[in-house]
Structures are given as structure tokens and as C-alpha cells.
Amino acid sequence: MSEGLLDETQVIPPAELEEVDLYHAHSFWTKYVFSQDAKIIAIQYSGTAITIGLVGLVLSWLMRLQLGFPDTFSFIDADTYYQHVTMHGMIMVIYLLTALFLGGFGNYLIPLMVGARDMVFPYMNMLSYWVYLLAVLILTASFFVPGGPTGAGWTLYPPQAILEGTPGVEWGIILMLVSLVVFIIGFTMGGLNYVVTVLQSRSRGMTLMRMPLTVWGIFTATILALLAFPALFVAGVMMLLDRLIGTSFFMPEIIQGGELLSTTNGSPLLFQHLFWFFGHPEVYIVALPAFGVVSDIISVHARKNIFGYRMMVWAIVAIGGLSFVVWAHHMYVSGMNPYFGFFFATTTLIIAVPTALKMYNWVLTLWKGNIQLTIPMLFCVAFILTFLNGGITGLFLGNVAVDIPLSDTLFVVAHFHMVMGIAPVLVIFAAVYHWFPKMSGRMLNEGWGQFHFWITFIGSYLIYFPMHYLGFVGVPRRYFEIGETSFIPPSATTLNEFITIVVLIVGVAQIVFIINIIASIWTGKPAGDNPWNATTLEWQTATTPPGHGNFGDELPVTYRWAYAYSVPGVEDDFVPQNLAPGDVKRSDGGQ
């Protein structure tokens, strides 16, 4: 393990590729609107994702109002409630988190962190964003069509999704499926770009095993997405055909309203397999970038190298691979052949091992560090806690026999919100506080950051920790109202009210975050090029924010790994990846 040590900084010979010419935009339109600069595209992706994410957030308030105070709000009935559930879930998973982590962070960070001038195919990158925007607009349109958006649940299970009795069968479901298909087309354009850029345009000396874990996370997640989304794509197209021209891919014989429908011999379970073949990797499409970002932020702010870098890389790759053989753990009660349970429970619990190792390595990075409790660091600590909690409840749900009683209860809702709702969102906050200074040249306000952190962290834990226990009681999910149910004690109602109140408080507190961002663009403390004293290449750009082409006249050369913090014998407690060995100030007088 000599990476990062000074005596082994051999320079890797120049790559054969010549520098690529970038298209330099001149007009406002081509610079900021139809931009081919990955950094602008990243901001466009993020802005759109956060905007639609806020819609998802408001929908969650409406659901919580109904769950906390049933029979109180006349503007929520069963139809609208199920529409809110569906749109909330789909927006959060696909249009917010996937788009933000890959399209947003991927675009901003990959070229900068691997020392490239831009993505490999800038034009396609631009198209990717506009196609994504189209997908979002189609989705949004479904709020305004007759019958409203679909209320089939974000899983869109047929036959129910395309039959009477479910809101939005007229138009909502069609727009939802079309929007997903369009999203996948757009994502594929961007995704190919991210993968090829990592493989093709790393700067001189940036070997794969010197890449920051953020890049590893986004890179692996993108590969997963490229392999997983096609399953959703075909499922979407097949369901569209079922809905529009009367095929029966997913539709068996059905009697509805006393009428035998014309469908025959289709398989509802086939859809579930396709959906979860995409759906489980999707969890890691969101989680792996988050893992990477957390690793890097912890390392920077603990002034210590990430513990077990190689293990961390292999864990990311192993988790990515394994995530394709666990999908049916979402289907233990689906009626599939019950013997599958043995296989999928085993694979699911095996995936826990590399995941747990990552967790240990984060905490071991803190161990013997020199920890600066900055806002990004605090959010990372909160992430570790919520992800620990969500990972553990995953061990319940992955273990088939344990899942049976808990499946389809609020335990599941609490679990997936901890693990892929709250945890990644905390990482997004950490990342914004961490990288905002690079994007804008200014720091975010620390005091507001503290306020935002504490409310968000404590609040989300209070929302979701107790909710698991309602699941133990047996309260089912996707219930418009619980009504009179003998096994549910009145105290559960009190808890539901409490949760709703905390949700509203946490929700309102996000305003502070948004104001902080907007205000800091103009009034924030100037950040300088490298406010956190970080080693990775994005902090070594000639200007802040970095201009088009990222690195000024010359691309950086990489001499070491990304985690040269507190290296013994060196004066500073960090050594940038591109600092030539001769320029490193030694404290022991040696050279």
C-alpha cells in the first residue's frame, strides 16, 4: 500500500490521445440554455430534479395530513390519496434521486474529478438533459389530464394499474409509462457518457485505483442503471401495449363489474419480475453514488485517508454485481414459487457483508482522525446512522421468513425511507454544503446550516424510527385510512399525529436551506479555490467556479491517490493529487 506515500510517485507516461477540441459557446443561449458544458448541464439537471422533488415533498405532506388527521381535509379523498402516494414515490425515486445523483452530481463531478475537460460526448450530454426535461413535463402533465395522474402505486402493478377502480386509468397511467420510457432514453444518453468519460478521458496518472470513491460510486451506479433500466423500459412498453391496443402480456382472464374482459393468459408476475429486476438495482443506483460521496466528504473533513480504499472499491463493485441477483426479495409474498425464497434470502443476506464493511470503514475513517465537525461532516454522520438503521431493517426484510409478517406494512415504508429516502437526501445536503463553494465561489452560511442540519436530522429520525413499530403492530401501507380495526390501538393514532406534525416542521425547515443557497450566491463568504484543503482535482482548478474546459491551459497530472491526508513527514495535512512530488513540502527536511 504505497499509494499516497511520496517515494513511489512514478509518473505514468502520457496517454496517446490528443486533447479534444471543445465547442466554445458564444451566445447566452448556447452558453447557459442549450449548453454542452457538463457543469451547466449538471446545474440544469439538479434544478429540474429539485423542482420536481419539491412537488414530491408537498405530496408527502398531503399524505401525512391524511394519515395523521383522517376525515379532516375535504380535498383529500381515496382517489387523490392514492394518486399522491404514486406520484410521490415515483418522483422521489426516479425523477429526483436518480436524476440528481447521476445527471446532477455525475455531470458536475466526473469530469472535474478525473481531470477531464468535459464529458466525452458533450452534444449527447446536452440532449440527455432536454429529454429528461421532456420526461418531467410529461409526468407533470398527468396532473392536469382528465382523471388525473395514476394511483396505481409507484410499482404500477398490473392488472390493477390499467383497470377501472384505479384512478388515472384514462390518461394518467399512459403518461406515466410514456414519461418513464422517455426518461430512460434520456438517461441512456447521459449514462453512456459518464461511463465512457471515466474509462476514456481520465487525466494522465489518474489510474482507476487512484480515482476518488465518488467517481467509483457514480461510475458503478451508471453501469447498473444501463443494465437495469432496459427491464423497466420493456415492461413499460408492454404495459402500454396492454393498455392501448389490448394485448395481454400482463393480463390474465379477468372479471370486472360482472364482465369478462377480453384479456387472456398474461402474467401479472412477469411484470413484477421485470419491475424488480430494475427496482432493486435502482436502490443501489441511488445508494452507490451516495456511498462514494460520503466516503470522500468524511475523508476530507476528518483529515484522514479513507480507511481500506481498495476494499471500498471492491465492495462497490461487488454490491453492484450482487444487486442483480436479489430482486425477488421484493416478491416474497407475491405468490411466486415459494422455493425461490431460499435463493433470494441467501443472496440478499450475502450482499449485507460488503455493505456492512463499507459502514465499518466509514467509522474507522473517523477513528484516529482529526475531525472537523463542519456541516458536510455532520450530514455524513447522520447518513451513517440512518443508513445503519435502514441496512439493519433490510436484514429483516431480506430474510424471507422474517419478511412475511412485515411485508406491506408500515415497517417497509419506514425501512425504505430510512435507507433510500432519508439517507441519500442527507448525502445530497452534505454534498451541497461541501461543493457549493466550488460551484459558486462562496461558502454557505454556517449558522443556518447548523439549524437546517439539526432539524432535518433529528426530525427525520423521529418520523421514521417509531414508524417501524406501527409495522410490527401490523398497520398496512398504502391505506387511505385505517378505520375501525380491532388490533390497532388508539395510541397508534396518536403516533400518527405526532409523525405528521414532525413532517411539517421538517418540511418548513427546508425553506432555510433554500434561502441559504440563494442568499449565499451573492452574500456568502468568498471561498477561495480550496476552502476545505481537499486533495482531489476539482479543488485544484485554475478558477473558481471552474470555466468551460475545467482546467485552464493545461490538464492536471495525477501523482497519487485521492486520500493523501495527514501523510507523515509532510508539512501540510493534505497533498493534492496533482502536486508534483518535488513540490511537496516535507516537514522532516528530506526530499
Place this chain on the structure above:
Amino acid sequence: MLIAIVLVIIAIGSVVFHIWSPWWFTPLASNWGSLDNAIVITFWITGVVYVALILFMAYCLYKYRYKKERRADYEPENSKLEWTLSILTALGVVGLLTPGLIAWADFVTVPKNAIEVEVLGKQWDWSYRLPGKDGKLGKSSVALINDDNPFGIDPKDPNGKDDVLIESDDLHLQLDQPVKMLLRSQDVLHDFYVPQFRAKMDLVPGMITFFWMTPTRAGTFDVLCAELCGVGHHAMRGTVIVDAKGAYDKWLSGQETFAALYPNTAKVKQAAKDAPASAPVRQASQDKPILTASESTQSLRVQ
């Protein structure tokens, strides 16, 4: 500093909440104590990891908080530690998986003496079918369902004639008698869910799914639908009443059979034999006799 204290409070608070909160499983009413045990074992193993990791993190955050004059350690890897942790975690996983898979092996093995009970779900209520004296349920098909044959029983199958039909939301089960619950849906996915039984399973149109259990506690239990099935999902309720043998038999003797409830439909076999021309039964692929709704109503209503 503050964050370390908060983490300690969360670790302790989680344990306290777990022990003293009023919310826990409903009292068990079936043989699936093994599922509860697997959960409790999972709680112990993961709970220890949860508390230990949070406390260790709190310790690190406090002990190694930033000091200008201090430097962090530089130790990129420690394979001994990493291997030890991997092996311990793998052992933990084996500890979780073993009781889980043992319970599952039980779950997928239906005992020989289990009697069959059919649950038929539709938007948004439940009905049930019990085998008659012959102990066998007659063949059925969604395509045969109509007003005079609400379960779609194949009239040509003699096993179906004495099937007991329960067209209300109340199902009675006999205490300590293992049952194999056969689950059918005529429209969309549903899920037969009685929290006290622990077991649950989806009803899937186009196939027959199942689970088995033995009711071990007499009483009245709510049936809920646990798979989103449209706007009435939350209102799709039923009741299961577990009776001791005497009471159960008394209830059963008060229920009507297919032949008694729908004599015209049940008799169709003879009718078809007497007048074959009047029964246009198309044979679909597989073994499902398929009638269109209008054809079947006509053909079954002749005579």
C-alpha cells in the same frame, strides 16, 4: 461534541423505546411462532451491532475532534482488521439466515392433514369456498364466473358439487386444524392478511397461490387486504373466526353447497349431455374451459 452526545442519546433511546413503547406484535394466533423467533433473533444480532457502532462513532467524534496541533493517523489499510470484521459479519449473517431458512422450510412444506380452504378476492371483498364431504375442491376458472356461479366452479367436475360456498366476509376456521389457504383473485392483486396469523400471501388473477397455517387461538380476527387493489383497497375487510371443533361443525352445517345454492348451474353437466348442441363450450389452451360471459350465462341458464 453535541453530535456525540446526541448519538449516545439515540443509541440509548432506541433501546428504551424498543423495550417500553406500547407498539409490538399482536398476540400470535397461529403456529408461526418460528417467524416471531426469527425476528427476535434478528433483533438481538442487529441490535448489538446497531448500538455498538453508534457508540463507537460517538466515541470517535468526541475523542478525535479537531485540534490544530494534532494530526490524524495515516493508515491506508489494515488487512487484519478488515478480515476480522468481514468474518464476524459473515458469521452474523449465518446467524440470521439459519433460523430464517429453517422456518421457511417449514413454511413451504404443507402438512398432509391440512384441509383446503379457498379465498376468492375481488374488488373489494372476500368470499370463501370449503371442500364438501369429499374433501376436494372442484376445478374452477375465472372465465366461468357469473351471477349464477360466483366462484367459477367447473360444473363438469363432480368434486365441485358439494363445495361449501361462503359469500360473506366471515370465514370460520377450526382451532388446531392445519389449513392450506388457496388464494384466487378474479380481477387484480389482493393479499389475504391477518396480522395475528403472521402468514400472508398475494392473490394473483390467473393463478392459484397458497400458504398454510394452523390457527392456535380461538377468537375473531380482522382480515385486511395487504396488496394495493384500487381505491377500495383500505376498505377491503373481512373477518376470520377461529372456533373449537363443536362450534365450528355447527357453523359448517349451516352453510350451503354449490349444488344447493345454484342448482341450475351445478346441474349443467347433465344438461350438456342431454342436449350437447345447446352448450357451446370452447376449450381454451391449458385446461381452462373458457366461456365468454354472455355465452356462459346463456348456456347455463337454458332449461
